[in-house]
Amino acid sequence: GIQVEQSPPDLILQEGANSTLRCNFSDSVNNLQWFHQNPWGQLINLFYIPSGTKQNGRLSATTVATERYSLLYISSSQTTDSGVYFCAVGRNTGKLIFGQGTTLQVKP
Amino acid sequence: DAGVTQSPTHLIKTRGQHVTLRCSPISGHKSVSWYQQVLGQGPQFIFQYYEKEERGRGNFPDRFSARQFPNYSSELNVNALLLGDSALYLCASSLAGSSYEQYFGPGTRLTVT
Numbered sequence: 297g298i299q300v301e302q303s304p305p306d307l308i309l310q311e312g313a314n315s316t317l318r319c320n321f322s323d324s325v326n327n328l329q330w331f332h333q334n335p336w337g338q339l340i341n342l343f344y345i346p347s348g349t350k351q352n353g354r355l356s357a358t359t360v361a362t363e364r365y366s367l368l369y370i371s372s373s374q375t376t377d378s379g380v381y382f383c384a385v386g387r388n389t390g391k392l393i394f395g396q397g398t399t400l401q402v403k404p
Numbered sequence: 405d406a407g408v409t410q411s412p413t414h415l416i417k418t419r420g421q422h423v424t425l426r427c428s429p430i431s432g433h434k435s436v437s438w439y440q441q442v443l444g445q446g447p448q449f450i451f452q453y454y455e456k457e458e459r460g461r462g463n464f465p466d467r468f469s470a471r472q473f474p475n476y477s478s479e480l481n482v483n484a485l486l487l488g489d490s491a492l493y494l495c496a497s498s499l500a501g502s503s504y505e506q507y508f509g510p511g512t513r514l515t516v517t
Contacts, residue, residue, distance in 0.1 A: 326503045337441075337492050339508040346503075382446055389502050390437050391460050394446030 298323045302383055302395035309373050309402050317368040317398045319383030327386035328359050330368050333397070334379050342368070342381075373402045406431070408497050408509035416515045417485050425480045425512045429497030435459075436478040437506065438470055439494040447494055453478055454501035482514075490516045 299322040309315055321328075330342040343350050343357040345366065350357055354373075359366040370377055380399050384392040409428045417423050429436050435454040439447035452460035453472035467483045476497075482489055492513050496506040 327505075329505065331508075337494075337511045337513070339447075339494065341505065341507060344505040384446075386503065389460050390435055390452040390454065390498065390504075390506070391449045391462070392437070392439075392447075392496075392506060393449070396446055 298325065298385060298387060298393050300383060300385055300393050300395040302381075302398050304398060305396065307398060307400045309400070311373060311375060311402055311404050313373050313402075314369070314371045315373060315400070317370070317381055317383075317400075319366040319368070319385075319395055321364050321366075321383075321385045323364070323387065324361065325385040325387045327384075327392065328366055329384050329392065330357055330366070331382045331384065332377075332379050333382060339382070370400075373400075375402045375404055378402045408495055408507055410493075410495050410509040410512050412512060413510070414513045414515075416517060418517055419485055419487060421485050422481065422483045423485060423514060425482075425493050425495075425514075426477065427480070427495030427497075427509060428477045429495075430507055433497040433499055433507075434476055435498045435501050435504070436472055436476065437496045437498070438478070438480045439496065439508075440464075441492040441494060441511075442490075450480070452501070459501050485516045487516050490514060 380397040437452040438450040441447040449462040498504040
């Protein structure tokens with residue numbers, strides 16, 4: 297099956313700093329989503345981005361499908377950005393395969 | 405519009421018991437998927453239902469079963485609970501069966517003692 301690797305596993309930032317999270321996947325996909333999981337467990341949709349580039353406020357994402365990776369950029373980080381960020385991919389089915397996540401801590 | 409809803413929020417069961425978790429998708433969505441998330445890991449796919457039919461099954465034992473109703477809501481049933489079934493159970497809905505953005509509910513946190 298498709299393997300999903302996220303890096304780094306942990307990240308500590310000072311408020312205001314920028315960061316880049318990476319997601320590598322082992323096969324072609326036609327669904328790629330980025331999520332933020334808050335401390336209560338809720339998975340919040342950030343981007344649906346099987347290819348191309350999207351921006352939403354301080355967040356942006358780029359997926360290069362031909363090279364099998366996606367990047368999530370967080371600019372001017374805030375303490376509320378803390379939590380776990382997941383990349384999940386799917387291929388011709390409704391099954392999403394999740395990476396292990398990147399745990400982000402933003403310090404004031 | 406309401407998002408995906410799940411009930412109950414929390415549940416404590418004893419080994420050997422069975423449990424039923426419920427999920428209502430976003431209005432207009434016809435596909436529901438179930439995931440299990442144990443502490444420290446990403447969610448793992450259990451089932452997908454689309455138009456009341458099972459469209460996918462993950463690597464889970466037969467103790468896990470699910471169904472989808474005519475109103476597209478869904479139930480996940482787990483029999484003969486084990487301590488290892490303790491997890492956050494997440495439900496996701498999407499417009500159709502594949503390659504569509506999935507939206508997750510708040511989850512049901514199951515503790516098996």
